[in-house]
Amino acid sequence: xxxxxxxxxxxTWSERDFAHAFTxxxxxxxxxxxxxxxxxxxxxxxxxxxxxxxxxYLRAGAIAKLSPGTKExxxxxxxxxxVLGSCNGFQILCEAGLLPGALVRNASLEYRCDWIFVxxxxxxxxxxxxxxxxxxxxxxGHGEGRWVADPDTLAEVEAGGQVVFRYTDAAGAATPDANxxxxxxxxxxxxxxxxxxxxxxxxxxxxxxxxxxxxxxxxIIANLAKAPHGTAAAVYR
Amino acid sequence: MxxxxxxxxxxxxxxxxxxxxxxxxxxxxxxxxEIAEVRTGKEVLVAFDAADERAARDEAARxxxxxxxxPVIESYEVALDPVRTEAxx
Numbered sequence: 001x002x003x004x005x006x007x008x009x010x011x012t013w014s015e016r017d018f019a020h021a022f023t024x025x026x027x028x029x030x031x032x033x034x035x036x037x038x039x040x041x042x043x044x045x046x047x048x049x050x051x052x053x054x055x056x057y058l059r060a061g062a063i064a065k066l067s068p069g070t071k072e073x074x075x076x077x078x079x080x081x082x083v084l085g086s087c088n089g090f091q092i093l094c095e096a097g098l099l100p101g102a103l104v105r106n107a108s109l110e111y112r113c114d115w116i117f118v119x120x121x122x123x124x125x126x127x128x129x130x131x132x133x134x135x136x137x138x139x140x141g142h143g144e145g146r147w148v149a150d151p152d153t154l155a156e157v158e159a160g161g162q163v164v165f166r167y168t169d170a171a172g173a174a175t176p177d178a179n180x181x182x183x184x185x186x187x188x189x190x191x192x193x194x195x196x197x198x199x200x201x202x203x204x205x206x207x208x209x210x211x212x213x214x215x216x217x218x219x220i221i222a223n224l225a226k227a228p229h230g231t232a233a234a235v236y237r
Numbered sequence: 238m239x240x241x242x243x244x245x246x247x248x249x250x251x252x253x254x255x256x257x258x259x260x261x262x263x264x265x266x267x268x269x270x271e272i273a274e275v276r277t278g279k280e281v282l283v284a285f286d287a288a289d290e291r292a293a294r295d296e297a298a299r300x301x302x303x304x305x306x307x308p309v310i311e312s313y314e315v316a317l318d319p320v321r322t323e324a325x326x
Contacts, residue, residue: 058281058304058305059307062304062307063304066304094309095307101309102307102309102310104249104253104310105256105257106256107254107256108256109256109257109259109260148253148309148310149309150252150309153309182254
């Protein structure tokens, strides 16, 4: 049984959607943990869901990075545990320095709530095994999802295979029109150097069953059932 | 210890596009102002006690580095004002 902890900060709103989505995957059990009581010992993976942690005050994710839950997340990530942040969770992981770059206001000035396509660029993560080159259709809902980084960081991320998802059209071409927020190089999701920590703006938990209009999110979260227990560090480094 | 108010001015770095500033710039142009560029930022006022101005400045800089600005996208500067208290009667 793969054990997945789902973190809940004040203002998180996608934790129950994630918990529900994981019920569709055989071999995974979940536990929602309040950010002050996070204990990831004995867990294989941790999810940082979307929402508006701390009301997005100061910057999205800026205050959540100081929570005790984030401290435990750092320890877990350093030991090789699988971590996935979606939307506000991605923003928190970037603010916490667990992922490179930062997420700023959409270039379009619009809050974008839509279905988009991403191409899986790396399968060197516990969430994308076997998916490299696949074009996935997933929903987004964000006003601050434009991933940016300085030129050196961007070059390192590209060269190191840390780009995990890129916005594309349905055919898998990374065109400007397919980029919903103006992100650098159409980047929708990145990983850390080791590959065990992943963040993305789209919401895999909102497209894990047909009744929601799409099932591509299932392909990401179901990957965790295949993640070897307790050996993520050795496998993905 | 004397009280200080740090005015921390946070700005997006020059190479970070500021769509909020662009929208304001368009709105100002619609009012007839000839605008070259608008950049937005934010100001955070922090009141706290410190031994002296230097200690206050150091502490405000730590606040900027640790939380108030994200060095990936923002720069900040600190202006420091001592809080004037009424002399006891």
